[in-house]
Amino acid sequence: MDERMEAYYANVVDSVGDGVIVLDNDGVVTLVNPAAEEMAAVSRRQALGSPFRDIFKGENALNEMVAKTVATGMSVSDHENIVLKRGGRLTPVGASTSPLLSSSGERIGTILLMRDLTNVRELEDAVRQADRLSSLGALAAGLAHEIKNPLGGIKGAAQLLEMEFPDNEDLREYIRVMLKEVQRVNLIVEELLALASPGRLKLTKVNLHRVLSDIVLLQRRAAEDGRKASIQQYFDPSIPPILADESLLTQLFLNLIKNAHEAVGENGVVKVTSRVLSDYSMNQKGERRARMVAIDVADNGPGIPAEVLENMFTPFFTTKSKGTGLGLAICQKIVSEHRGMIKVDSDPSRGTVFTVMLPLIH
Numbered sequence: 001m002d003e004r005m006e007a008y009y010a011n012v013v014d015s016v017g018d019g020v021i022v023l024d025n026d027g028v029v030t031l032v033n034p035a036a037e038e039m040a041a042v043s044r045r046q047a048l049g050s051p052f053r054d055i056f057k058g059e060n061a062l063n064e065m066v067a068k069t070v071a072t073g074m075s076v077s078d079h080e081n082i083v084l085k086r087g088g089r090l091t092p093v094g095a096s097t098s099p100l101l102s103s104s105g106e107r108i109g110t111i112l113l114m115r116d117l118t119n120v121r122e123l124e125d126a127v128r129q130a131d132r133l134s135s136l137g138a139l140a141a142g143l144a145h146e147i148k149n150p151l152g153g154i155k156g157a158a159q160l161l162e163m164e165f166p167d168n169e170d171l172r173e174y175i176r177v178m179l180k181e182v183q184r185v186n187l188i189v190e191e192l193l194a195l196a197s198p199g200r201l202k203l204t205k206v207n208l209h210r211v212l213s214d215i216v217l218l219q220r221r222a223a224e225d226g227r228k229a230s231i232q233q234y235f236d237p238s239i240p241p242i243l244a245d246e247s248l249l250t251q252l253f254l255n256l257i258k259n260a261h262e263a264v265g266e267n268g269v270v271k272v273t274s275r276v277l278s279d280y281s282m283n284q285k286g287e288r289r290a291r292m293v294a295i296d297v298a299d300n301g302p303g304i305p306a307e308v309l310e311n312m313f314t315p316f317f318t319t320k321s322k323g324t325g326l327g328l329a330i331c332q333k334i335v336s337e338h339r340g341m342i343k344v345d346s347d348p349s350r351g352t353v354f355t356v357m358l359p360l361i362h
Contacts, residue, residue, distance in 0.1 A: 019093075019114035022100060027052050027070045030109065039084060039091060039114055052112075059084060062095060062112075069097040069110045092117040147189050155182045191326040201337055205241040206249060208295065212272055215254050219261055229261055229268040236274050239293055243361045244338055252334045255327050256297045256354050263301035263352065271298045277357060291360045292340070296353055303348035312344055 013020055019036030023029055032040075032047045040047070040055060047055055056062050062084075065076045077096040084091045093114045100109035162175045216231050260270045273296040304312070313332045335342045338358055346352040 021112040023110045073099045201245040206244045206246045231270045234273040260299040295356045298353040300351040304346040
């Protein structure tokens with residue numbers, strides 16, 4: 001094989017998005033592509049010439065797969081229950097091993113392929129959550145309609161009662177409490193209906209940055225108790241208007257930015273960032289492949305405990321004394337209706353980031 005062809009094949013291997021590691025018959029690494037370097041948190045210089053088991057110490061499942069193929073020449077395919085603990089992070093991967101054969105059919109080594117399943121797992125989680133919300137939605141719609149009728153009767157009767165006692169301030173105060181609580185129940189019912197309704201999107205070309213800038217401006221002006229928390233904007237000017245429901249996106253980002261602003265104390269920072277994602281795309285039947293745009297709402301607050309993080313999008317789960325626990329569930333529904341994804345990452349040392357991913361259809 002001439003040098004030109006060797007360079008060509010080397011470029012092919014380096015350009016593959018999956019991790020490729022090649023071993024000789026003794027289990028020593030002879031080739032590592034950039035994707036594998038990233039997954040293994042090891043440089044090519046460190047890996048080449050080293051035994052595979054030394055590079056992946058503690059990764060028992062992966063070592064067993066490789067050892068089996070090195071010893072027997074058998075292929076082990078599509079093992080998807082491996083979690084790499086490399087570089088201080090956990091990465092779910094799918095792996096397969098196969099023998100490397102020469103042109104004459106002689107076994108001259110082993111090939112390991114690794115695929116980063118992080119994005120796949122996130123998509124699976126999003127689908128499961130959407131299914132749960134769909135089941136809840138049918139129940140919520142019926143329940144909300146049944147509650148609204150008697151609620152209207154209670155409100156009407158309380159208003160009539162208030163008119164009957166114009167001079168009795170004590171009784172009028174009790175009635176005002178009744179009306180206030182009725183209004184609170186009504187708000188919960190309205191949010192339930194918003195969560196349950198099928199939602200017909202009014203799609204128009206929406207300038208995401210204008211929507212976000214307006215929300216940031218409003219949030220700065222509406223800041224309570226004179227807090228001096230800073231809200232910063234970092235927008236990618238290349239992002240075009242997207243096809244979306246502007247009122248629903250406004251509701252979505254208002255909720256997220258308001259939550260972030262409330263999470264930080266005085267002199268805290270909230271950052272709203274837009275970017276185009278290179279590692280996510282969508283492909284609906286009959287549609288061209290579309291990239292995704294990501295909006296990050298990050299705060300440097302105290303972070304969210306792990307047990308709270310697990311239930312963030314569960315309806316009626318809340319840590320706020322006056323919250324209904326439906327806000328983030330509705331946010332997730334809005335994102336789902338736009339065929340996007342929402343995820344949250346939090347750490348006490350650096351705060352919380354909510355990321356909304358939407359298809360870049362314009």
